[in-house]
Amino acid sequence: MSDQTYYYELYRRSCIGVALMDSLDDMISKGSITPQLALKVLSNFDRSIAETLANRVKANFSFKGHLDTYRFCDDVWTFLVTDVTFKFPQKNKPTISTNKIKIVSCNSKKPGEE
Amino acid sequence: MSNQVVGEIYQRIIDDVINNSIIDFEEAGVNASTLQELKQVWQSKLTDLNVATFPWDPPSETVQASGSAPAPNSPTKVQNNNSQQQQQNTIKQEPGAQNPNPQTVNVGVRIKPEPGMEPQGVYAPPAQPTGNPTHNPALAEARARQNLAQKFGNTPQLARPAGGLVLPGLATNPQQRPNGQQSGIPQHDGGGEETIPIEGYGSISRSEADKILLRRISDAERESARATDELVKALMNLGHSSKSSKAKGRRRAQDPYEEALDPFNHYPHAAPVPTVLDVSNTPSPRPAPMGQVDGESGDEEVVDEDAINSDLDDPEDDEIDGEDDDEVPQIMLCMYDKVQRTKNKWKCVLKDGVLTINQTEYVFHKANGEYEW
Numbered sequence: 001m002s003d004q005t006y007y008y009e010l011y012r013r014s015c016i017g018v019a020l021m022d023s024l025d026d027m028i029s030k031g032s033i034t035p036q037l038a039l040k041v042l043s044n045f046d047r048s049i050a051e052t053l054a055n056r057v058k059a060n061f062s063f064k065g066h067l068d069t070y071r072f073c074d075d076v077w078t079f080l081v082t083d084v085t086f087k088f089p090q091k092n093k094p095t096i097s098t099n100k101i102k103i104v105s106c107n108s109k110k111p112g113e114e
Numbered sequence: 115m116s117n118q119v120v121g122e123i124y125q126r127i128i129d130d131v132i133n134n135s136i137i138d139f140e141e142a143g144v145n146a147s148t149l150q151e152l153k154q155v156w157q158s159k160l161t162d163l164n165v166a167t168f169p170w171d172p173p174s175e176t177v178q179a180s181g182s183a184p185a186p187n188s189p190t191k192v193q194n195n196n197s198q199q200q201q202q203n204t205i206k207q208e209p210g211a212q213n214p215n216p217q218t219v220n221v222g223v224r225i226k227p228e229p230g231m232e233p234q235g236v237y238a239p240p241a242q243p244t245g246n247p248t249h250n251p252a253l254a255e256a257r258a259r260q261n262l263a264q265k266f267g268n269t270p271q272l273a274r275p276a277g278g279l280v281l282p283g284l285a286t287n288p289q290q291r292p293n294g295q296q297s298g299i300p301q302h303d304g305g306g307e308e309t310i311p312i313e314g315y316g317s318i319s320r321s322e323a324d325k326i327l328l329r330r331i332s333d334a335e336r337e338s339a340r341a342t343d344e345l346v347k348a349l350m351n352l353g354h355s356s357k358s359s360k361a362k363g364r365r366r367a368q369d370p371y372e373e374a375l376d377p378f379n380h381y382p383h384a385a386p387v388p389t390v391l392d393v394s395n396t397p398s399p400r401p402a403p404m405g406q407v408d409g410e411s412g413d414e415e416v417v418d419e420d421a422i423n424s425d426l427d428d429p430e431d432d433e434i435d436g437e438d439d440d441e442v443p444q445i446m447l448c449m450y451d452k453v454q455r456t457k458n459k460w461k462c463v464l465k466d467g468v469l470t471i472n473q474t475e476y477v478f479h480k481a482n483g484e485y486e487w
Contacts (some may be wrong), residue, residue, distance in 0.1 A: 010447050014468040015475055016124050019159035020131070023152055029346045032148050040138040041131065041152070048130040052123060053466040053477060056465045059119065060480040067460055067485040077450055077462070081485050088469070103483075106179045107463055108449035110219075 007046040011053075021032045021047055061088045066102070079103040118164035120468060120475050128156060165475035254332040260329055444471050448481070458487040 011017050024038040036042060065084035070077070086096040132153050139149050157170045168193075448467025454460070462483045469476040 008449075009470060013445065013471060014447050015145070015163050015165050015442060016127060016160060017469075019163065020156050021157050023155040025350070026155060027152060028149070029350070032151070033144055034142060036142060037138060037142045037401070039430060040142075041135045044134040044138070045127070045131045048127045048134065049468075050466070052130065053479075056123060056126065056358040057119065057466070057477045057479045059476075059478045060482075061478060062484070064483070064484040065485045067487040070487065072453075078452055078462075079462075079483075079485070081483075084471075084485075096471060098444055100468075101471060103448070105446075105448050105453075105467075107449040107464075108419070108451050108465060112331050 005047075006110060007050045009041070009042075009046055010041065010104060010106050011049045013104070014049075016049070018046065061086055063087065065101075074106045077103070077105040079105070080107065117166055117474055117476055120169075120477055121168040123477050124166070125169045128153060145192060165470060189300065255328055258328045258331040259483060261335060285361060392464060441475055442470055446470075446481075448478075460485050 003089070012021060017106055020042070022032070024041060026050040027033045028035055063081075063084055064088045067079060068082050069080040080100065082100045084098050084101050086098075088095070096107075132149060135149060135152075136146065139146060157168065160169060161171055446464075446467055446469045447462045448469075451463040451465055453462040460483075464481040464483060465479060467478050467481060469478060
């Protein structure tokens with residue numbers, strides 16, 4: 001990790017990450033790939049999703065809610081927010097509400113970066 | 115934040131990961147077709163989650179079908195579509211490299227790979243975009259033929275294209291009974307007889323008999339594939355079930371893994387080991403350790419005696435987590451720029467995130483959150 005940029009593994013829990021891990025698991029148990037190769041694919045995924053989200057996505061929004069639990073450990077914020085309402089800058093877009101959501105959030109400044 | 119761009123963004127990520135993994139696959143000596151298979155399985159699993167509309171979905175239900183995506187039937191147009199997506203790639207693929215063939219776009223149609231391309235010894239079932247893989251008679255026949263070829267050392271090209279089981283060289287197979295009482299596969303030299311006796315069916319015509327046999331073979335194959343699947347699932351569940359079922363207090367009467375190891379239980383295979391292993395002492399057979407960022411890997415949940423059991427361990431928290439295994443969790447994964455608190459008012463600036471709410475996936479560049487505790 002010292003000579004290359006480090007990427008968070010956080011996004012592996014997203015739908016696309018879970019789908020990838022499932023697929024890799026299947027292929028490992030079938031014997032078509034090795035676990036080592038799967039880990040390489042996952043680290044490629046970590047980089048791809050981080051770069052794609054940073055460079056290709058422009059959307060933004062705001063949200064409000066009631067904070068049920070907060071936690072800050074190892075530079076990771078975890079919030080459990082209830083009764084959340086998401087608002088979009090576009091006027092015509094309806095708001096979205098949900099009764100609870102978990103937010104897992106890593107530091108955007110990577111270690112060593114200031 | 116938008117759900118429409120999710121499909122495009124995810125397509126880009128998938129292409130990017132696949133392109134970047136080509137070299138890793140080459141270094142590991144794994145066939146590039148395996149990589150394409152990974153891509154298809156990945157896409158179909160994403161489709162199954164049903165959290166967004168993806169470009170690779172069947173165009174009938176997509177919005178962009180009317181706009182950019184052309185009719186799926188014409189192969190040249192599929193190529194076109196494919197090359198458009200290629201052009202969108204941030205990291206371009208050099209033209210000589212493994213090209214993602216049209217089949218990657220047109221997931222619905224599976225093209226059977228050349229038999230020599232498949233890894234020998236490992237029977238790799240084809241990537242199936244839909245849930246039930248076995249309702250395709252052509253596929254079943256192809257499998258049956260492959261199976262026959264493996265069993266009798268014959269190449270599939272030598273088998274008759276009509277699917278008839280004519281293997282003249284095997285007429286002297288010792289397993290064949292001379293009296294017509296068939297226990298296995300009937301061997302005929304293609305002579306004049308129009309009907310052959312099949313157990314349970316009486317005398318029927320050759321083609322019907324072929325069909326019955328093919329069906330039986332594919333049934334048996336399906337059976338064994340399912341048994342293997344179940345065993346694999348049971349093994350994979352072992353790690354999870356021991357913690358989650360303990361934690362949630364709904365342990366099943368007999369674990370599938372134990373069931374498989376039970377010497378008195380002959381389903382689906384004979385017990386592989388004579389003694390029943392102590393499952394709790396067996397190292398978890400999970401194939402690869404996956405990184406968990408916020409410490410929910412579950413390994414620490416196994417030992418309960420040393421738990422602090424403070425109020426913070428309130429089981430209600432788990433309910434709020436909402437991480438039921440059956441449904442997509444409500445979760446936002448992102449980076450934070452700033453988290454501020456004034457008394458009980460919290461403000462945070464989040465960026466580069468993926469958000470799953472109400473079974474819908476969103477991606478965002480920036481989000482402002484305000485909440486009170």
